[in-house]
Amino acid sequence: MGKISVRQLGKAYKLYPTRGARLREWLLPFRGPQHRLKWILQDISFEVAPGEAVGLIGINGAGKSTLLKLISGTSQPSTGSVYMEGKVAALLELGMGFHPDFTGRQNVYMAGQLIGLSVDEITALMPDIEAFAEIGDYLDQPVRVYSSGMQMRVAFAVATARRPDILIVDEALSVGDTYFQHKSFERIRQYRRLGTTLLLVSHDKQAIQSVCDRAILLDGGRLARQGKPEEIMDYYNAMIAERENSTLRLSQRDDGKLQVTSGTGEATVAHIALRNAAGDAVEVVDVGEAVTLEVTVAVHAPIPRMVLGYMIKDRLGQPMYGTNTHLKELPLADLQAGQQVTYRFGFAMNLGAGSYSIATAIVSTATHLVNNYEWRDLALVFTVVNMRRPHFEGSAWLDPHIEINRS
Amino acid sequence: MMSVAMLRGLWRYRGFVLGSVQREFQSKYRNTMLGAAWTVLSPLAMILVYTLIFSQVMKSRLPGDTSEYGYSIYLCAGILTWGLFAEITSRAQNMFLEQSNLLKKISFPRICLPVIVVLNALLNFGIIFGLFTVFLLVSGQFPGAVFVLLLPVLLLQVLLAIGLGMVLGVLNVFFRDVGQFYQIFIQFWFWLTPIVYPASILPAPVRGMLDWNPMAAVIQSYQAILVSGQAPHWQHLLPAALLALLLCALGMHLFRRRAGEMVDEL
Numbered sequence: 001m002g003k004i005s006v007r008q009l010g011k012a013y014k015l016y017p018t019r020g021a022r023l024r025e026w027l028l029p030f031r032g033p034q035h036r037l038k039w040i041l042q043d044i045s046f047e048v049a050p051g052e053a054v055g056l057i058g059i060n061g062a063g064k065s066t067l068l069k070l071i072s073g074t075s076q077p078s079t080g081s082v083y084m085e086g087k088v089a090a091l092l093e094l095g096m097g098f099h100p101d102f103t104g105r106q107n108v109y110m111a112g113q114l115i116g117l118s119v120d121e122i123t124a125l126m127p128d129i130e131a132f133a134e135i136g137d138y139l140d141q142p143v144r145v146y147s148s149g150m151q152m153r154v155a156f157a158v159a160t161a162r163r164p165d166i167l168i169v170d171e172a173l174s175v176g177d178t179y180f181q182h183k184s185f186e187r188i189r190q191y192r193r194l195g196t197t198l199l200l201v202s203h204d205k206q207a208i209q210s211v212c213d214r215a216i217l218l219d220g221g222r223l224a225r226q227g228k229p230e231e232i233m234d235y236y237n238a239m240i241a242e243r244e245n246s247t248l249r250l251s252q253r254d255d256g257k258l259q260v261t262s263g264t265g266e267a268t269v270a271h272i273a274l275r276n277a278a279g280d281a282v283e284v285v286d287v288g289e290a291v292t293l294e295v296t297v298a299v300h301a302p303i304p305r306m307v308l309g310y311m312i313k314d315r316l317g318q319p320m321y322g323t324n325t326h327l328k329e330l331p332l333a334d335l336q337a338g339q340q341v342t343y344r345f346g347f348a349m350n351l352g353a354g355s356y357s358i359a360t361a362i363v364s365t366a367t368h369l370v371n372n373y374e375w376r377d378l379a380l381v382f383t384v385v386n387m388r389r390p391h392f393e394g395s396a397w398l399d400p401h402i403e404i405n406r407s
Numbered sequence: 408m409m410s411v412a413m414l415r416g417l418w419r420y421r422g423f424v425l426g427s428v429q430r431e432f433q434s435k436y437r438n439t440m441l442g443a444a445w446t447v448l449s450p451l452a453m454i455l456v457y458t459l460i461f462s463q464v465m466k467s468r469l470p471g472d473t474s475e476y477g478y479s480i481y482l483c484a485g486i487l488t489w490g491l492f493a494e495i496t497s498r499a500q501n502m503f504l505e506q507s508n509l510l511k512k513i514s515f516p517r518i519c520l521p522v523i524v525v526l527n528a529l530l531n532f533g534i535i536f537g538l539f540t541v542f543l544l545v546s547g548q549f550p551g552a553v554f555v556l557l558l559p560v561l562l563l564q565v566l567l568a569i570g571l572g573m574v575l576g577v578l579n580v581f582f583r584d585v586g587q588f589y590q591i592f593i594q595f596w597f598w599l600t601p602i603v604y605p606a607s608i609l610p611a612p613v614r615g616m617l618d619w620n621p622m623a624a625v626i627q628s629y630q631a632i633l634v635s636g637q638a639p640h641w642q643h644l645l646p647a648a649l650l651a652l653l654l655c656a657l658g659m660h661l662f663r664r665r666a667g668e669m670v671d672e673l
Contacts, residue, residue: 013671014668014671019582022582069511073514074510074511074514074670075667075670076667076670088514090513090514092512092513099430099434101434102430102437106430109426110426110427110430113423113426114423114513114515115515116419119426
């Protein structure tokens with residue numbers, strides 16, 4: 001139950017030069033096809049194992065939504081096949097088929113029937129749906145008086161009222177208020193723990209990295225790459241930067257992780273190290289220990305303005321802290337080829353125990369979108385361990401001063 | 408014609424089909440005060456207008472009929488059943504376009520849509536025709552046992568309508584001219600069918616052309632049953648029956664072959 005198997009999937013739309021061309025093709029089939037095919041998706045093959053969560057990413061027009069439509073069965077593939085086991089729920093567009101003149105409750109019945117539930121099943125699920133949507137008395141008002149957020153709450157509550165074997169979600173979660181976003185995301189997580197297979201399309205890095213086991217990157221209608229979410233996310237970010245005419249390199253680190261490097265290459269990181277108070281390069285750091293991040297940049301071509309930035313990320317690629325010399329108002333000007341610049345960033349490692357990585361970026365302004373000289377993910381990997389402090393949870397070291405008054 | 412998978416899908420979604428019929432009926436009159444009465448009022452108004460104009464003003468009487476209600480019954484027999492035919496075909500030709508959002512976003516058995524159209528039309532027809540039957544009983548014009556022969560004729564007419572509707576519905580997605588054309592076509596068709604006037608007033612050469620109109624035989628069957636209390640001439644209905652089967656087969660063929668392409672086009 002819950003398996004998705006996509007084989008050699010392709011989708012092409014037929015483009016007819018004129019309106020009459022289709023008619024000619026239908027009526028005079030012996031004259032051959034009058035259309036040309038526009039391929040939206042080509043040669044997509046992947047498997048999703050039961051209980052696995054897979055994120056689908058790609059820029060607009062990469063074919064994500066088309067792929068979801070093919071998988072959920074609303075659109076038919078031109079080539080290849082999709083095979084699925086178990087009950088499927090697809091949240092492609094929430095609130096579809098809601099009728100404004102009927103009450104929320106009546107629309108719940110309608111939407112439920114549309115996804116194949118019977119009236120009795122919906123009646124049984126109604127208390128859950130009511131509780132989850134949390135719109136109170138509005139449920140018995142016509143939907144036309146709802147705000148879009150309220151409609152979306154009801155729609156989500158119905159669509160996920162019963163745990164499916166496969167859940168397909170298309171960016172639907174970006175609507176609604178933060179509270180409900182969290183709530184709906186929590187429901188997805190909960191279903192996942194219970195064994196639901198998840199296929200999620202999102203531009204939200206955090207969503208992909210915190211829920212998915214694997215990510216698939218679509219580019220120009222083809223499956224560009226699949227792998228660990230943080231790797232794919234790094235590659236994706238680099239790919240966006242690459243559209244600014246820079247190069248993109250992938251290399252395997254000693255620890256087996258894929259490192260993504262991109263940029264035009266006028267300046268590169270020649271050396272990077274994390275040093276302790278004694279000045280020794282370390283890979284293991286104690287919580288709260290004073291350290292210095294040392295980055296040496298080699299300049300290969302004249303640069304009018306140079307900014308160095310770094311970002312500390314956790315195991316899942318979530319940013320912990322990032323800054324750059326533009327934000328710190330220390331940009332350098334007029335660098336010449338052959339020069340070397342060494343930066344030292346001193347700080348206390350106020351992070352919780354865990355594995356972290358540092359990404360570096362050499363740019364000209366605050367972001368890497370104008371001039372990206374070099375962007376290097378996983379430039380350095382280090383581990384924080386808790387050697388001297390009492391155990392604490394989380395990835396930030398926010399040690400409190402505690403005062404207790406007992407009377 | 409219909410595959411087992413289609414029927415099974417339809418059965419699984421029976422709740423959706425019945426719910427849609429109910430909702431469509433309710434939504435039509437939701438914000439009205441007279442509610443379902445409007446279903447009756449508009450055909451009633453039409454019958455009144457035709458009766459007044461044709462039977463009173465133009466003094467046209469059915470040849471050989473002297474009863475006070477004769478023409479009204481003749482008119483109702485044709486207009487009410489033609490209304491069913493017109494409703495099914497016009498709704499069916501737009502059903503895919505109207506439901507394009509649903510078709511694009513939600514995966515459900517598409518065959519539900521024509522079924523919903525037919526059931527909706529039958530519901531509206533049932534109400535108005537039920538009232539008409541009550542009128543026949545009250546006014547003592549009820550034709551008797553021959554009344555049940557309406558059922559096979561109705562079945563034939565519904566098949567003819569939905570077969571044509573499916574063909575138009577699929578074609579209309581790809582060639583929107585079809586819908587516009589049919590709206591004009593059906594007006595001519597109405598007046599080329601002996602509904603308002605009896606076929607006998609037509610000159611002989613024109614009357615021969617009625618054989619080419621499958622709806623003429625169907626409507627004349629209703630008129631035979633309801634006005635004269637006679638069983639229809641079944642052999643006259645044969646071309647219409649063949650056409651109905653042919654259209655249903657063509658409709659299903661087009662529907663199955665083009666269902667996928669249709670979603671891309673919406």
